[in-house]
Amino acid sequence: MNAIGRFLKDVIKNRAMLLFVLPATVWFLFFSYLPMFGTVIAFKEYRFSDGFLNSIINSKWVGFDNFKFLFATEDAYIITRNTLLYNIVFIIFGLILAVAMAIILSEIVNKRLAKLYQTGMFMPYFLSWVIVGYFTFTFLSMDRGMLNQILNFFGFESIQWYSEAKYWPLILVLINFWKIIGYNSVVYLAAIMGIDKSLYEAAMIDGANKWQQIRRITIPMLAPIMTILTLLAIGRIFYADFGLFYQVPRDSGALYSVTNVIDTYVYRGLKVTGEIGMTTAAGLYQSFVGFILVITSNYIVRRFNKDNALF
Known part of the structure; x- marks a missing residue:
């Protein structure tokens, strides 16, 4: 049987499984692989008025001018x-908090109560950043914000939160953790549930307390998944959550020194100048740096422990 025949036989044999992965395959094809052909726009003087394909083919080649424009400011x-x-803080402390939250949930004896807590922490993930931005505004509004009312109650003056940049690094970090920690902890919680219970029973027989069980059994068993997810997060270290940095601060110009990131800068530049080439250059720059970081980080991990490496 030739190679094509064997391939068709495998497809027929595994058709049920292939149907399961078909939607994800189509999604990646249209939104991840096909757009790669458009990266050539980063090196051209793209004009949308000429049409998509005509502009890509016939636009003037400008080399790295779009990259120079991106970083000339x-x-x-x-x-x-x-x-x-921001991403370094999110990666490091997000990992610690997600693992800690998963361990705490796994240690709750009343499983119904644990599921209630898990659902409560999981729900913020499904809120859009627009809604979270309005929630934040109800707390930080100058006139009727809850925090200013509390400050006034104790005799302090109101703070113009949307004009004071020094408060926003902490505000953005706290809001981001509030929204995603519950979701991120689910992966670690599932991994904890898969750990062989006999390991804990043996540790208890040997006299290990709860902290020693966590330190000697739970955390080492979570190390591979922690490493993989951290490597994937490092690959997107040059990407910022647009909603967090644009919707939550309400695009306040006074806060740009601490809220302006690459994604919001590109968006504002696209709105004002319509430079699609510069936008594509920024996306290519982010992807290239992320690729290098993933390869480097994975190489370092492989030097210490091949089993924990991503590939």
Whole structure:
């Protein structure tokens, strides 16, 4: 039997499983692989008025001019710094909090109560950033915000939260964790549920307390999935959550020094100048740096433990 015949036989044999992965395959094909052909726009003077295909084929080749335009502004350092620092905080502390939350939920004896807590922490993930932005505004509004009312009650003056940049790094970090920690902890909670219970029983027989069981059994068993998810997060370290940095601060110009990231900068530039080439250059730059970081991080992990590496 030739190669084509064997391939068709395998397809027929595994047709049920292939149907399950078909929707995801189509999604990745249209939204991840086909757009790769458009990366050439980053090196051309794209004009949308000429049509999509005609512009890609016939547009003037400008080389790295779009990249120069992206980083020629004085905001280049600010947006790169903000994107990197926020994501570093999200990756490190997000990992710690998600693992801690999963361990706490797994230790709750009353499983119905544990499911109630899990659902309560999981729900914020499904709220859009527009809604979260309005929730935040109800707390931080200058006139009727809850926080200012509390400050006034204790004799302090109201704070113009949307004009004071120094408060927003902490505000954005707290809001991001509130929204995603419950969702991220689900993966670790599932991994904890899969750990062999006999390991804990043996540890209890040997006299290990609960903290020693967590430190010697739970965390080492979670190490592979923690490493993989961290590597994937490092690959997107140059990407920022647009909704968090645009909707929550309500696009306040006074806060740009701490809320402006690459994604919001590109969006504002696209609205004002319509430079599609510059936008594509920013996306290519983010993807390229993320690719290098994933390869480098995975190489470092493989040097210490091949089993925990992504590939």
